[in-house]
Amino acid sequence: MNLAAMAASDAQPAAHLRLVSDRAGDASGIKLSGVSKTYRTRDGDVPSLRPLDFHINDGEFFVVVGPSGCGKSTLLKLISGLLAPTSGEILVEGEKVTAPHGNVGIVFQNALLLPWRNILNNVMLPIDMKRLPRPQYLDRAKALLRLVGLEGFEKKLPWQLSGGMQQRASICRALVHDPKIMLMDEPFGALDALTRERMNVELMRIQRETRKTVLLITHSIPEAVFLADRVLVMTERPGAVAAIYDVPLPRPRSLDAMADPVFTELVQRIRKHFFSQGTLD
Numbered sequence: 001m002n003l004a005a006m007a008a009s010d011a012q013p014a015a016h017l018r019l020v021s022d023r024a025g026d027a028s029g030i031k032l033s034g035v036s037k038t039y040r041t042r043d044g045d046v047p048s049l050r051p052l053d054f055h056i057n058d059g060e061f062f063v064v065v066g067p068s069g070c071g072k073s074t075l076l077k078l079i080s081g082l083l084a085p086t087s088g089e090i091l092v093e094g095e096k097v098t099a100p101h102g103n104v105g106i107v108f109q110n111a112l113l114l115p116w117r118n119i120l121n122n123v124m125l126p127i128d129m130k131r132l133p134r135p136q137y138l139d140r141a142k143a144l145l146r147l148v149g150l151e152g153f154e155k156k157l158p159w160q161l162s163g164g165m166q167q168r169a170s171i172c173r174a175l176v177h178d179p180k181i182m183l184m185d186e187p188f189g190a191l192d193a194l195t196r197e198r199m200n201v202e203l204m205r206i207q208r209e210t211r212k213t214v215l216l217i218t219h220s221i222p223e224a225v226f227l228a229d230r231v232l233v234m235t236e237r238p239g240a241v242a243a244i245y246d247v248p249l250p251r252p253r254s255l256d257a258m259a260d261p262v263f264t265e266l267v268q269r270i271r272k273h274f275f276s277q278g279t280l281d
């Protein structure tokens, strides 16, 4: 049975696990209308995303889970303007995305810090690349490093920091030009389990303090439920929306939230979308 059919065949979810619709018509946040992507290659077409329609609200923590190769990274590249959709339209803050734009900061799985630049100068990289006035952003870069607990490490080189610290620096780099939106592609996938949990708590705090809209991609269903206001579940490639779930856990959340019956029920429910394929943890 395919994922959509599986989702449809399930019994009606309890009220707190209900599928939710998008709040269309709002000009803020991110709005996708009929967005699809087919890669044209020498070996033929690779349909990667079927037409997607959803809206991410301003200030929302929105998490996408889906099987490997279903088009999650493609989705992120489309929203950042690094790729053009084959069909449809993406609006970020009410403006149509036609090219890479400054409304987003991106965090990848690996911190990708430049080894010859110290931490502060790595955080300042977008400012240097965009030729923005350095003095104006220097205090902001230092304040962000303070926010993520890296005060005193400004002059260190990346190899002198742990993996988790490097990833925190890369979050500062994504935020230094003060974008409205943070796009995160498996940001903690390369970290050990304990560091990853700590980074999740840290990330929620950063999002609360900076009030950014976050779109985060993960393979981990528990991580998705722990972090998200809403979780979008994708089908296998070409990816489509299988379901969108509200996460009604109160904020701020601590790791104790994972023991809440609402958390475990929601993890189970999302896992049902995948159990037959065994594609997620």
Ligand SMILES: Nc1ncnc2c1ncn2[C@@H]1O[C@H](COP(=O)(O)OP(=O)(O)OP(=O)(O)O)[C@@H](O)[C@H]1O
Residues within 6 Å of the ligand: 039, 040, 041, 046, 047, 048, 066, 067, 068, 069, 070, 071, 072, 073, 074, 075, 237
């Ligand atoms: N530049 C490209 N040219 C051709 N096909 C591509 C290209 N980039 C991605 N694809 C294909 O599109 C599909 C979706 O890729 P994408 O990287 O978006 O998936 P994903 O869900 O992020 O995967 P994963 O979870 O394994 O990281 C895959 O089948 C992939 O092989």
